[in-house]
Every structure is written in structure tokens, then in C-alpha cells.
Amino acid sequence: MAREAGRPSHCPPHYPDHCPGAHPSAYARGMRLSTVILPVLRWAEGGRERWRRAEELGFHTAYTYDHLSWREPFRDGPWFGALPTLTAAATATGRIRLGTLVTSPNFRHPVNLAKELITLDDVSGGRITLGIGAGGSGYDATVLRAPGERPWTPRERADHFGEFLPLLDRLLTEDAVTHHGERYSAHEARNIPGCVQRPRIPFAVAAAGPRGMRLAARYGQAWVTTGDPRAAGGGTAEEARTAIRGQIRRLEEICAEEGRDPAGLPRVLLTGFTPDRPLASLDAFVDFAGTYRELGIDEIVLHWPVDGTMFEADREVFERIATEAPGQLA
Numbered sequence: 001m002a003r004e005a006g007r008p009s010h011c012p013p014h015y016p017d018h019c020p021g022a023h024p025s026a027y028a029r030g031m032r033l034s035t036v037i038l039p040v041l042r043w044a045e046g047g048r049e050r051w052r053r054a055e056e057l058g059f060h061t062a063y064t065y066d067h068l069s070w071r072e073p074f075r076d077g078p079w080f081g082a083l084p085t086l087t088a089a090a091t092a093t094g095r096i097r098l099g100t101l102v103t104s105p106n107f108r109h110p111v112n113l114a115k116e117l118i119t120l121d122d123v124s125g126g127r128i129t130l131g132i133g134a135g136g137s138g139y140d141a142t143v144l145r146a147p148g149e150r151p152w153t154p155r156e157r158a159d160h161f162g163e164f165l166p167l168l169d170r171l172l173t174e175d176a177v178t179h180h181g182e183r184y185s186a187h188e189a190r191n192i193p194g195c196v197q198r199p200r201i202p203f204a205v206a207a208a209g210p211r212g213m214r215l216a217a218r219y220g221q222a223w224v225t226t227g228d229p230r231a232a233g234g235g236t237a238e239e240a241r242t243a244i245r246g247q248i249r250r251l252e253e254i255c256a257e258e259g260r261d262p263a264g265l266p267r268v269l270l271t272g273f274t275p276d277r278p279l280a281s282l283d284a285f286v287d288f289a290g291t292y293r294e295l296g297i298d299e300i301v302l303h304w305p306v307d308g309t310m311f312e313a314d315r316e317v318f319e320r321i322a323t324e325a326p327g328q329l330a
Contacts, residue, residue: 031300031329033059033302033325033329034268035304036062036304038303040074057319060097066082066100067079070138083117086120086128095127099129100129101206101270103133104140106136110167111184114189118172118195126195129201129204130202133206134160134212161211165203169219173199173200176191203220204224205219208225216265217260218260222266222298225269225270237274237276241292244295248267248296251265269299279305279314289325302321304318
């Protein structure tokens with residue numbers, strides 16, 4: 001049985017429980033600045049302080065990656081679980097939104113995930129955003145595979161995601177769910193009392209292709225991009241902007257096909273995967289953010305600096321950006 005959705009009157013009828021108007025605190029319009037804190041520090045040895053500092057600096061949301069392990073140089077170093085880390089962060093903070101960027105079907109099942117997310121939303125007092133996508137081809141894609149078993153192809157990842165996300169939506173909005181699909185099953189799965197946020201926690205759907213974008217249009221309260229995945233850090237800054245401009249144009253077309261106003265689907269840019277260097281200085285970031293705001297980006301996410309990695313940056317500059325840039329972009 002579905003819970004009371006409290007659907008705003010402007011939501012299209014074919015996705016009444018997924019309207020961004022249901023989550024005004026999560027995605028008000030206007031440029032927002034957020035951060036990603038990689039789960040690499042022990043909680044008692046700097047982890048707690050880092051999340052508290054993110055709140056003190058005024059970031060809109062502090063996300064973390066949801067991987068079992070990640071690329072070099074993080075592969076053989078400390079790496080903690082995303083949801084327990086966010087639970088701890090929820091108890092250490094009081095205002096900042098928290099979330100994953102992103103969760104995927106690579107090693108998760110929607111039934112277990114829904115239960116954990118409802119708990120996390122409760123502990124945080126309704127401050128959770130679920131960044132979610134189809135997943136990639138890295139370590140998460142192979143860690144649960146038997147010897148000789150190949151990982152999913154890109155098409156298979158999209159197929160799994162296409163069933164995973166609608167089922168997760170039901171699990172977070174209905175008291176009891178039964179589903180027997182091609183890839184996932186749930187038999188009388190109970191999720192009472194549901195999320196603190198109604199009708200459920202907001203989804204920020206990461207998608208570069210049309211299938212994922214269609215899911216974002218149907219189920220998302222935001223859309224997430226890192227740029228053109230084919231470029232993978234190559235090319236020029238102008239080429240990166242052109243690619244994102246094209247993605248936004250395609251997203252708007254798909255929203256129109258789905259009967260959704262594209263202006264009601266905020267766009268999130270996770271930085272660090274284009275040739276730009278927005279953390280070089282405060283002025284560099286303001287120029288960067290202003291350019292992407294003109295393209296239609298609503299939220300920019302910066303990686304918290306990690307020394308000796310691709311995310312190395314001057315900590316003082318990073319904190320100046322967090323505290324001073326929003327005023328310059330208002």
C-alpha cells in the first residue's frame with residue numbers, strides 16, 4: 001500500500017511521488033556548492049572532524065562515494081563503507097545534507113538498500129539524498145563475481161539499473177512490496193515507517209546516456225554528470241563544456257518526452273573529471289562556476305582535497321572557495 005505522498009499540484013500524474021516540489025529543502029533553485037568526502041580516514045583520526053568542518057564551511061551537501069574499493073592510489077589503502085560513514089556523519093552534524101555519489105547495483109540489492117536508507121534518513125532527521133547510477137566497470141563490478149565469471153557489459157548494467165531504480169522507488173514509498181522481475185525479487189518486503197522525507201528521500205540520478213536520463217526524468221529529483229565519459233579527463237575545457245551542453249540538451253528533450261518540465265530537474269556537476277582546474281584559486285573557481293551556471297548547472301560538487309592523489313589541492317584555497325564563492329555567485 002502506498003503511503004500518503006503529499007504531491008504538489010504541479011507534478012505530472014505519471015510520477016506523482018517523484019516531483020522535486022516534494023523536496024524543497026533538498027533542491028531549491030539557485031547555484032549550490034557541495035563537497036565529496038572520500039571515506040579514507042578512520043573516524044577517530046580525522047574522519048569526524050572532516051564532516052563537521054564541511055558543515056562549518058557552509059556546504060549544501062556532503063557526499064561520499066559508495067564503493068567497496070576504488071581506483072589507484074586508493075585501491076590498497078583505507079576505504080570505509082558509505083552508509084555507516086553517513087550514519088556517523090549524521091550524528092556528528094545537524095544541518096548539512098548528506099548523501100552518496102553514487103550508489104549502484106554493482107554490489108547492492110534494492111531490498112537491503114531500502115531498509116538501510118530508511119534508517120539513515122531517520123537518524124539524520126531527513127537530510128539524506130541518494131545519488132544513484134548504473135555503476136561502472138571498476139573493482140565493484142568484479143568483486144562479487146566467481147572466478148572466470150565476466151562482469152556485466154554496459155548494456156547489462158543499464159538493464160539492471162532499469163529494474164533496480166523503479167523497485168527501490170516502490171520500496172521507499174510503499175509499506176509492503178512484492179516484485180518478481182528478471183533480475184530482482186522482493187516478497188512482501190516491509191519498510192515501515194518509511195522515510196522521514198515524504199514521499200521518500202530524493203534521488204540524484206547519474207546518467208550520461210538516454211536510458212539513464214529517462215530514469216532521471218521519471219524518478220529523479222536531480223540529474224548528475226561528470227562530463228563526457230568518453231573523454232575520461234582528456235580534451236580541452238571547451239570540449240568538456242560542449243559535451244555537457246549536449247548532455248543537458250538531450251536531458252531536456254527526454255524530460256519533454258516524459259511530460260516533465262526540465263526546469264524542475266536540477267543539474268549537478270561532480271568536478272574532477274574534466275580538464276578544468278577550478279581549485280587553482282578563488283577567481284578560477286568563480287569563473288568556472290559562472291560558466292557552468294550559464295550552461296544550466298545548479299549544483300557544483302568539489303572533492304575534499306586528498307594529498308598525493310588526483311584530488312590534491314591547497315586546503316586554504318579550498319576553504320576560501322567554500323566560504324567566499326557562494327556570495328560572488330549569488
